[in-house]
Amino acid sequence: MADHILNSWYVAAWSDEVTNKPIRRMICEQSIVLYRISDDQAKALADRCAHRAFPLSKGRMLGDSIECGYHGFTYGPDGRCTKVPGQTTLPERAVVRSYPLHEKDGWIWVWMGGDPADADPSDIPDTHWMNDPNWASVEHSLQVDCRAELVHDNLLDLTHESFLHKTTVGDDYIYEYGITVEVDDNVVLVDRLMPSVPAPPLYADTMGIDGNWDRFHATEFFVPNNLTLHSGITAEGAPREEGYLIKVLNAITPIDAHTCWYYYSFARNFAVDNVEATEQLREGLGLVLEEDKDALEAQELGMQTRPGREFDVLIAQDGGVAKARRIHQALLKKEAKEREAKEPRRPGAPANTKPIGAAARRQAQKAAAASAGRSAAESTTSAEATSTAAGGR
């Protein structure tokens, strides 16, 4: 299993994908079943029956309970087993994990951390633009066969627009302008101002503008998984808030080490009631995302075949990328430490106790060899040979 940051809210689905018919989602290598109960609340349980690990998503809803489609174990919305066919007593361990869930602005968020007490919905970034009558939005979601971190990098370094998205949101000038980077707690903000430039083709059409404008991009990355792109175009020298504004919400949910979900919402404060503009943007942005997907999947293959001694050659434009990677590593390390402190030691793991059995014999042999003037290496080899021979019988 790959390293994933679990103490975080992840987007698991669009609100309208979750109904009273159970669906399955894989998030951070954990299989989850999502469904709604009678009061319309969405629920998330481990998608694995406690009896024989059959996916509950292949079962059916019975009122507010979900029935396993294999042997009929039935679970309430809290994950506790409420019925076992053919017997009245319920095994104590017949319970499946229930995940904290929060629904907001059209997205279903699931807390993947081990302790539900840590799941604070106020930690979810602002997404109100998806649900604000003064804004119109276009949505997409896609599965990308690349590690989630490559999508993060892609959104933090938007100079790729000049090359990958020439016909839509790209322009040659983007990489010519420097960035500013701000890092505060787990948030990285990369901002690029492009003064007095033409609007990119896709936006110019929708906005019905030409000539030169001040354009800006500001990617705000809430490490580990949500990136809000505050972007727009203003009259030259005018404050940003007075311009044509765009908020692109990007929720990147790891499926496993080499695959992720990309949930995307593009909200705009212009041409809000213009249905034609919405369709034009839906198509144009769909193309942008397909271009990204192709590039990211090709990059993933490059990463998988790259020799271990080679690393990315980051440049000044990658300041935000470098900082975000550090935060990601720091969070992983923190969680590993917390897990280590909570979990009992696994059998076979190094223990802070006196060695026993074969290990004790090897240590004694080493000590004896050392005192007899023999090299420790010879002694170890000899001990290992003995041990291997014994294990082979």
Added chain:
Amino acid sequence: MWMLERANSLSAAPTMPDGSRVLAANPDSAERGDPWRWSITLHTSPDGVSTSVKTDESFVVHTVELLDETHCSTVLTRCTGDVIVVAVKTGKALITVPDGPWQRRIHPGDSFVLEGEVNETIRVELTGTQSTATVYCLTPTRTAALRWVP
């Protein structure tokens, strides 16, 4: 181009047992494969707070400007290829650009790094009582520009 990393950033270098913490360095991770060329460190001890710079002088030379009650503001023009690092030791400082809309306040433990291939001017002003700050200007000796990658 500039980067402001707040003291509470999860990507900031950890504080060492002796109270020192690297505020900015280039390069600052071994995987980059380059030789270490400079680092700026904040030291905290019972005697107070200080900063220090370490450079490999075969690659980088530096100048230092101190800001205190007697010299509480400065206008800095970063020449092409130089890197400027501003570190507040006590109190706070305000960083602005003459022709730009933005301004940022920085505090002890924050690091502000200005770099790039075109000239840039900023103003640094102490804003709190008993504030002190150090401004380091790093200049490459072998290349045209000392591009900074965190």
